[in-house]
Amino acid sequence: MTGQTRLSWTDVRDEIQARILDRTYAPGDKLPRDNDLALGLGCARTTVHRAMQDLARIGLVERKRKGGTHVRADPVTRATFDIPITRREVEQRGSTYDYRLISSAVEPMPESVLLRFGSSEPGEALHVKAVHLSDSKPYIFEDRWIDITTTPDILQVDLAGSSANEWLVRNKPYSKLDVRFFAVNAKGENAEHLSVAAGEALLVIERTTWIGSAPITTVRSVTAPGYQLSAQN
Template sequence: MTGRTRLSWTDVRDEIRARILSRTYAPGDKLPRDEDIATELGCARTTVHRAMQDLSQIGLVERKRKGGTHVRTDPVTRATFDIPITRREVEQRGSKYDYQLISHAMEDSPMSVMTRFGIQQPAQMLHVRALHLADNRPYIFEDRWIDTRSTPGILDVDLKVESANEWLVRNKPYSRVDVRFYAMNAEGESARHLSTNVGSALLVIERTTWIGRDPITTVQAVAAPGYQLTALN
């Protein structure tokens, strides 16, 4: 008459994590086999597996076939960020969103863009610069290059009305993406568009996407001063 309800995989995960936190399983230690843990806790091996999958993804343990499961000695901090469409981001802050097209023209891709795409030869691409605003204040200044060979449809879009950002997201799924963050001093142009002083420290989100091996777009999104990226959870 124990009346114990069945264990869920989150229960198992929490139990294992508690043991790691309390150093019952210390860093570097080998954990029992999934099957033994299952027997001990009274559940199916699959359930332990599901729990371990989670702990492994978080970076708390490391699993290897035959090698078993070990508590990581150098637990990395793993942080996940959602980078939404700018409009959505602004609206979710409860602010009014606006968008201004600054310029767009076909140009030869400069070296920096070729590097980001990993291509050797320059190509004619659509170069778009635009400003996103929140409550009438500059929010993000974006400098974007679009490969019109993989994305000819973009040429028919009225970029004064719809941002390239949104059109691409809705019409051009990507299969690979590279994301990086860094800091940059505002120079004349970004300072002017973001209404800040030359030299201000600005956070930059650089994103490049491909479909298969073909470049789609690369964008340098420069955020206004004070912008923070916060990890999920």
């Protein structure tokens, strides 16, 4: 049969998934080598490789550089989400985007920002507050700090004309990202800039980026009531 059957990588993935399900390969087990699976199934090694990548992506198996492939003992729900530039996100929903700068100033970083950067060295950073609007209604209030050592160019950017969000995403690739989601009750600035009553439940998306170990920016995006973020496998 070898070399005759033309299994697609999805066929191979489904077959391996079925074997994991029926405990042919039990949680924690090491799977046969890609080569041996390919021989057994009568397909190319690269087809097994592609199938394994997908099973790893959904969190069913773990691939180790030298140690082969294992069935995860503790399966996880793994999903990937994309957060586009806020302007894009609004426009993709068919709405009109607008942006309003509230303030922009170089200030000493508070303890909370140093913590997010994982830095213990006090210093100054550019503190920017802005509101993104969708069809003239507040959509996201962002409270952002930008490291002016790694990103001195930001001081020349006209942040009243276009958002730091957009400039950074287009001009400042990062190597490391941390994202957190949590809920807060609206109060103070959050309530004011989103024009909502105090107490309203709001989803916060907090993002911090680094290039190597040097911080670029950390931002709290407080979203308007009803905001949903979605992700798929």
